[in-house]
Amino acid sequence: MTLSNRYTTTIKPIPPYSFEYTVRKPAGWPWLTPEEVYENGVLWTATRIGASIVGLKLKSTGTLKQPCVICDVFSRERLTKNQRLMIVHRLRRYLDADEDIRGFCQLARKDPILKGVVRRLCGMRDAVSDLFPSLLLATTLQLAPITRSQQMMDLLVKHYGDTVCFDGKRVVLWPSAESIAEASVRDLQRKCKLGYRAKNLKAIAQSLVKGFPDMEELAVMTPEDAKAKLMELRGIGEYSAGIVSPHPEFPADSWSSRIFHILFFGRNTKVPKGVIGKVQQEAERRWGTWKGLAFIYVLNDLRGLSKRFGVDFTSF
DNA sequence: GCGTCCAGGTCTACC
């Protein structure tokens, strides 16, 4: 599909703001969709607006203290006024442009774990993506080492993703909920190696197609209600709901709880699952409402923390 | 090579 209509808008996020670290996380996760193109500070990516796909070209023309992002939106048909408003609203959410993180920076500068991290990744934001891609990510992360999760995600994109071309670039999107809802469980198991997760992912996609609150609607709910709503979906438990929820959480799992156990208590644990609650309590005590952002900062600076703590967290 | 174990959770049956 080629997108040739262009609409340009400018976003001015609340400082401090790092466009680069927000859209290209050091940990390597894509911003909106896999196989985004990033060249010389310019990002080409894509998203869905209802049943339509729009291409996005983003470039920072600002600084940490005076951030400014120029966004070119590419579509097949000319965008209506409502669609333009919707895409600007979405872009602000994706870029986390309206969050004031000065309180976090102040806290982090005095925190023994975060002070180096916040200096290295200053202005990085936790982008809130769309609902189905987040659920897809959470489902493939369950009970699998990262290489296996990556394999499942790659195969899902290969067999069910959509490709768009615009501005001379080619971008591949996550599969839509509709395409997974229509796929057979057998195909999802065989082609994408999803195993037992195939039934769950199809059921999730079907729930979304039938009608389920989107990210904007979940964002205006209380954190507890949003989480409870997400946990109504098949195969979405406490941990996955924490990853997906637009409200900042501290979604510790067996992998991250090992890392945080060392950072908090100075020693490794042989029972990472067993210390998840303890680690979450300590995060709440130290970082309070900023625990969600602290979680993102730490996991994106494992290299820096490895040097400082003398433990190779990147090998966990 | 081959068998076994386990991993970045969730659900369900059973007590």
Add this chain to the structure above:
DNA sequence: GGTAGACCTGGACGC
């Protein structure tokens, strides 16, 4: 309400 066991798959490891 709490808890053990099953669930796909593939890489790591021991033999």
